[in-house]
Amino acid sequence: MSGFDPAWLDLRSGADEAARDGDLLTKAVAFASALPSPLIVDLGAGTGASTRVLAPHLPSARWRLVDGDKELLRIAAQRCPDAEIVPLDLASSPLPIRDARLVTASALLDLVSAQWIERLVRDVVSGGAAFYGVLSFDGLMSWSPEHPLDEDVRRAFNRHQRSDKGFGLSLGGDAVVYARECFANAGYAIEMTESPWRLGPRDMMLKRQLIKGIASAAEEAGQAGTAEWSVFRLDHLATGSCRIGHQDLFASPAS
Incomplete structure (x- = not known):
């Protein structure tokens, strides 16, 4: 899996925080708080955005940030100085989640394969941890004003999402539902909810990069007319809006 631009991760952080479901965040925090000093492992941690969201709610937690991109982890180490930093190829290495109370992942599941999700679930369940996965793209997007190519572009983008991102063929927009089914089959209690980006005129910089x-x-992915679609969308940056679908998932051992 190739790394992400730190500028893109910073640009999207505000939309991510606004979209994250508050009820599931509260439940993840409550589960982790049942131990006096829980270990929380963030997979695909990037620059540590999830840790920065959760840490104020879990002042006694220990943090382990795992990612294959050393540059992103260098930034994470600066922004999360108390966290353990683990550079690791998540695609081929054993997941370092032993003794974790909570395993987290943000905007990761839609990039991985069914086999990777199955391995994740086995490892989480074997340790009795909970899993809190947020902001997984669900394949849906809508735009205002509408353009005749909106649906064609969405379908082509979803085809691209299902290509190999370094973990085998990705599940794309189907990933979070597959993860839910795997955890449910393992006897876990599941809660899942929508966490869409809702972007408007105040999000012009993020929308510009998103459209591109x-x-x-x-x-x-072979879609014709994308230049026309892109020009139309960029022409409406100041007035247009969009909804980009995501899902949040919290899976915990059944009581």
């Missing part, structure tokens, strides 16, 4: 990224992926 969607158009590029759709073109790579």
Whole structure:
């Protein structure tokens, strides 16, 4: 899996925080808080955004940030100075979640394969941990004003999402539902809810990069007319809006 641009991660952080479901956050915090000094492992941690969201609610927690991108982890170490930093290829290495109370992942599940999710579930369940996975793209997007190519671009982008991102063929928008089924089959209690981005005129910088990224992926997937679609969307940056679908998932041992 290739690394992400730190500028992109910073740009999206506000939309991520606004979209994250508050009830599931509260339940994840409550589960972790049952131990006096819980270990929380963040997989695909990037620059540590999830840790920065959760840490104020869990002042006694121990943090382990895991990612394959050393540059992102260098930034994470600066922003989360008390965290253990673990550079690791998540695609091929054993997951370092032994003794974890809570395993977290943000915007990761839609990039991985069914086999990787199955391994994640086995490892989480074997240790009796809970899993808190947020902001997994669910394949849905809508735009205002509408354009005739909106649906074609969405489908092409979803095809691109299901290509190999370094973990085998990705599940893309189906990933969070598959993870839910795997945890449920393992006897875990499951809660899942929508956590969409809702972007408007105040999110022009994020929308600009989002439109460019969607158009590029759709073109790579063979969609014609993406340049026309992109120009239309960029022309409406100041007035247009969009909804990009995500799902949050909390899976915990059944009581």
